[in-house]
Amino acid sequence: MTENLKMPGWWAGIGLAVFVSAAAGLVAEWIGVAVLGFAKSPVSAIMMAIVLGMIIANAIRLPESLQPGLRFCASAVLRLGIMLLGIRLSLTGAGQFTLVALPFVIAAITIGLFTVGLLGRYLGLSKQLSGLIAVGTSICGCTAIVATAPLLKANESEVSYAVACITVFGLAAMFIYPVLAHQVFASQPELAGLFLGTSIHETAQVAGAGMMYEAHFNAPVALDIATVTKLVRNLCMIAVIPLIGFLYGVERNRGDSIRIDYLSMIPWFIVGFALMSAIRTVGDMGDKPFGVLDPTLWKEIVLYVRDAAERCLLVAMAAVGLTSMFAGIVKIGMRPFVLGLFAAALIGGVSFALISLFATDLIALLV
Secondary structure, three states: OHHHHOOHHHHHHHHHHHHHHHHHHHHHHHHHHHHOOOOOOOOOHHHHHHHHHHHHHHHOOOOHHHHHHHHHHHHHHHHHHHHHHHHHOOHHHHHHHHHHHHHHHHHHHHHHHHHHHHHHHHOOOOHHHHHHHHHHHHHHHHHHHHHHHHHHOOOHHHHHHHHHHHHHHHHHHHHHHHHHHHHHHOOOHHHHHHHHHHHOOOHHHHHHHHHHHHHHHOOHHHHHHHHHHHHHHHHOHHHHHHHHHHHHOOOOOOOOOOOOOOHHHOOHHHHHHHHHHHHHHHHOOOOOHHHOOOHHHHHHHHHHHHHHHHHHHHHHHHHHHHOOOOHHHHHHOHHHHHHHHHHHHHHHHHHHHHHHHHHHHHHHHHO
16 A cells, blocks of 8 residues: 555556546536536436546557556545444444344345356356356345455456356446336335345445435435445355355365455445444534534535545545456346346346345335
């Protein structure tokens, strides 16, 4: 990290992401107000940041020196934004959403892991590639793929194909699913958030979809529950990765061993999210927050932190767009593409069906 601070390209990559995020806000406002004639723009700055980033990345060959800074924004800045989102929820609210999300997450993961492997074998793909696509689709995208690859003894091309599948279909879902969720769950934005959190692959993609839904349909609860649901999926990696090794692993020579670092599978931003929720919970207790603050000042602090979280996510989404290459679609190949498409549709379909049937009653019981 300290080496990056001395690299001009690292700072330039961050600067480009910040510039695109700022331009996205202006363009979204211009399109919605000046072009479409609305008093308040219905165009999401988050969506515009991703679109502008993708246009720039695929129209201009960006210098390789910018990539570390862009990756920093798409990972560290994203995680900081998610951590700060915890200020929006008390521990009680976060805990209730967790209990609601857990059964749907477990069901989607279980069905995805077992079914994707069967189709992968039918298509003649390796067990390793099938397993990587299954775990990336079911749990938490590229993070799960990278964590699982050594356990499955997957080679670099298999990891690359799996990551490309997750990126392509996750980006498509990020744009399509908020609209679909609103069409189906228009009167219940909490169900829309639950659907986004269980069906979209990457943490960044879920955050982007949740923010688009919030911006377009004025439903903050959708972003809240989508975020909590995705964090629950991320934590499931601790239990699922050993299962992946059993289902998709290959025979090992004697003496071969892979140590699984379970502690590293608990992302720091999940802990940070819980900490921010705890701070919000304590701050909202009593007449004077923390016994010393003026209530008006505390409300201003909460709003400031929420605004900082959204700005971090906007910069991160710009970086996601700037690192998304259309060439990845060609790179995947037809059979992995078919498996990735099936996996994405399966998780989305299972999530939609279960949420439609059971979520309303479960929320009434727990929230």
